[in-house]
Amino acid sequence: MADSDSIRIQANLETVRATLAAAAARAQRDPEEITLVAVSKTWPAEWVRFAVDAGQRVFGENKVQEGEAKAPLLPSFLDWHHIGNLQKNKVRKALAVFSTIHGVDSLELARQIDRVAAEEGLEPSVYLQVNLAREASKHGFTDEQLRQDLEALLGLSRLRIQGLMIIPPFTEDAEAARPMFAALRALRDELIDRFGVPLPGLSMGMSHDYPIAIEEGATLVRVGSAIFGSRG
Ligand SMILES: *Cc1c(COP(=O)(O)O)cnc(C)c1O
Numbered sequence: 132m133a134d135s136d137s138i139r140i141q142a143n144l145e146t147v148r149a150t151l152a153a154a155a156a157r158a159q160r161d162p163e164e165i166t167l168v169a170v171s172k173t174w175p176a177e178w179v180r181f182a183v184d185a186g187q188r189v190f191g192e193n194k195v196q197e198g199e200a201k202a203p204l205l206p207s208f209l210d211w212h213h214i215g216n217l218q219k220n221k222v223r224k225a226l227a228v229f230s231t232i233h234g235v236d237s238l239e240l241a242r243q244i245d246r247v248a249a250e251e252g253l254e255p256s257v258y259l260q261v262n263l264a265r266e267a268s269k270h271g272f273t274d275e276q277l278r279q280d281l282e283a284l285l286g287l288s289r290l291r292i293q294g295l296m297i298i299p300p301f302t303e304d305a306e307a308a309r310p311m312f313a314a315l316r317a318l319r320d321e322l323i324d325r326f327g328v329p330l331p332g333l334s335m336g337m338s339h340d341y342p343i344a345i346e347e348g349a350t351l352v353r354v355g356s357a358i359f360g361s362r363g
Contacts, residue, residue: 189212258292
């Protein structure tokens, strides 16, 4: 069924791009400033290739091993992002595959990435994950921790700190996430003011809520099932 998978994935990608552009237009934003990360976790490299054929270049995986397995099967010009929880003992392997790490959730993990990046001669991009809802089940800095730790984080010279990332509590009603997205943007703006640093990036929005995240300022959305289908 490769043909029908290819047609379906390419049609889904077109829909997602159009939806992204419409959301950007509603917010009077340039769609070019929003990066679509196609989250290919659980799906085969062949399906990634269908998306590549449709012009997609940035892909997200949440498991280091899966990225390690898939990336060599695909063109080397692709840009791989690690989007989930990253264990400290997997940092070296992660940096070999991923240009960008989205789930930097502690100063300790950031220090480990900085250390390994120095040894490997790399300068990875990172997003600092914030747990604004303070959910016990989720990773991330609280806003308070981030205010405390940002100075130390900014001292890690190998890290290109792009901005903040959030995975809001899941709700059926995507509108319920809007206040979280707005709060992440407000925190970002506050940190820019206080620390005088560029923190342009907001990694927020998934398949069910990315248009809302874009309306609230997302610069990067992580979209999986709306492109590749439900993971079941
Ligand atoms: C799986 C995942 C996504 C994509 O989720 P979809 O609902 O399939 O779009 C985005 N971000 C993270 C961190 C994920 O783990």
